[in-house]
Amino acid sequence: MARIAYFGPQGTFTEQAARVLAAGDELVPAETIRLALTAVRHGEADAACVPVENSVEGAVTATLDGLSDADPLVAVAEAILPVHFSVLKRPGTTEIRTVASHPHALAQVRDWLEANLPGATPVASSSTAAAAVGVHAGDFDAAVTAPVAVEHYPLEVVATGVADVSDARTRFLLVRKPGELPEPTGADRTSIVAAAVNRTGTLAELLTELASRGINLTRLDARPTRDNFGEYRFFIDFEGHVAEPRIIDALAALRRRCRNLRFLGSHPRADGIRSTIEPGADNDSFLDATAWVDAVRKGDLA
């Protein structure tokens, strides 16, 4: 049984994602995203489960920075979870005067609280799971939590599926040390991070290498490097798998343009969306083109 570190504590959305991505494995909470990644780097865990982007809040910067610093790690799987909260109370509580949760969670259920618990005072806690602990301890009357929290704490469900924006989603990654990659499926995502000098047109050049090969972006985040407010690392996700000739060709081109290019993984997309293939940019076209040049070199064709 593999040992999977996840960004804890127990009872959060990341634990829920880890259950999807590593069903049956041993799940070990880590206090921060950085510590979950470090556990894999130090061999204390076989893989780590961490959030990478949220449709409302944007990129999870601690994950992006954690993947680009220190020893390389690669994503081998992803899960996308809807951000639907549960509201939990102590059994027997009749009047709810205080509702605790992480400030981000409280912000995402404000309309629901106003409509359903108008008399309750929202209280900030350090995590959704800490709010559940506080309710169990008698500090607050109710907690806004991930659905999985009710399995860890002896609390009663007031409501499930609570969310002001009903289609908010978070994407999570399962990351390992570099090694065997998942097989290509035709519905894959490849991730890289490129550190670029602050020169006019650098990013346009990198993206044109992908676009000219018919490769569709799925995400782009520019993160300032710690040292310089004006210098950036570009986190780029695109359709396809590093086993495909069109992706191999693009990665080699990016490698020529970037001194600091890191491969962050190729894995199946959780949403199952198959890659868009532009005319002339399918894998057979790349193989045919290479074969043609080989034949020209040998004098067989012209």
Add this chain to the structure above:
Amino acid sequence: MARIAYFGPQGTFTEQAARVLAAGDELVPAETIRLALTAVRHGEADAACVPVENSVEGAVTATLDGLSDADPLVAVAEAILPVHFSVLKRPGTTEIRTVASHPHALAQVRDWLEANLPGATPVASSSTAAAAVGVHAGDFDAAVTAPVAVEHYPLEVVATGVADVSDARTRFLLVRKPGELPEPTGADRTSIVAAAVNRTGTLAELLTELASRGINLTRLDARPTRDNFGEYRFFIDFEGHVAEPRIIDALAALRRRCRNLRFLGSHPRADGIRSTIEPGADNDSFLDATAWVDAVRKGDLA
């Protein structure tokens, strides 16, 4: 005296930025970023002061979304503040057992707290200013706050300049309804937001329009639209001012490529960094080129 809405409450970093950007004006706290922007849109305030990016946390998504939805607003000035906290206590407190602040602030001073107040329990509050209110009310012993908080609450300074990452910075904007623009200074920033269809190469094409005119990006954020996890709005900041011929030429090109392009302002950079001008892409080159084409059309040159 103008009336300036800012993302409150009183005593936060945004109030501090508003004092820099609107010295002498009436400053009115708003409960959320969205409400600060709405106050300007409804004519209840002349301008709003909101955070837009942080060197550690990344983009402030509520500001980006708030500027691209609803009626247009434009940034007319910016301020960059170091994220240095103050630690405040009630006068006379001898032992500090609890330290309250917003979870983001606590995360940014964790090493400092461990070194200087190792026995104190960190407690999450809804804002840095709410922590100061809680200390004043006797709920906690100390608060981690923006430096300006001590001017609003009768508390005593334990320490100033507190920050684990000493060069963390936040950039703030002063936004108004569209109208007269600030004069170009040679060290300006222009901001736009472009909604793009999910088609291979769209972003590469937009950035190439800027790069081919020698225009240097200073920031790029891709935000998913609310409706579709795969569709994006691109928030692009670049060097230059809409009054310059090279910027006019680029914006017209972007307008041709995007049905939904919104101008978010041209204003002096707080860091005073002058625009990089590539050879052949200075304003005189653009004017000369236009004059040459005019002359060709008239039959004066060929």
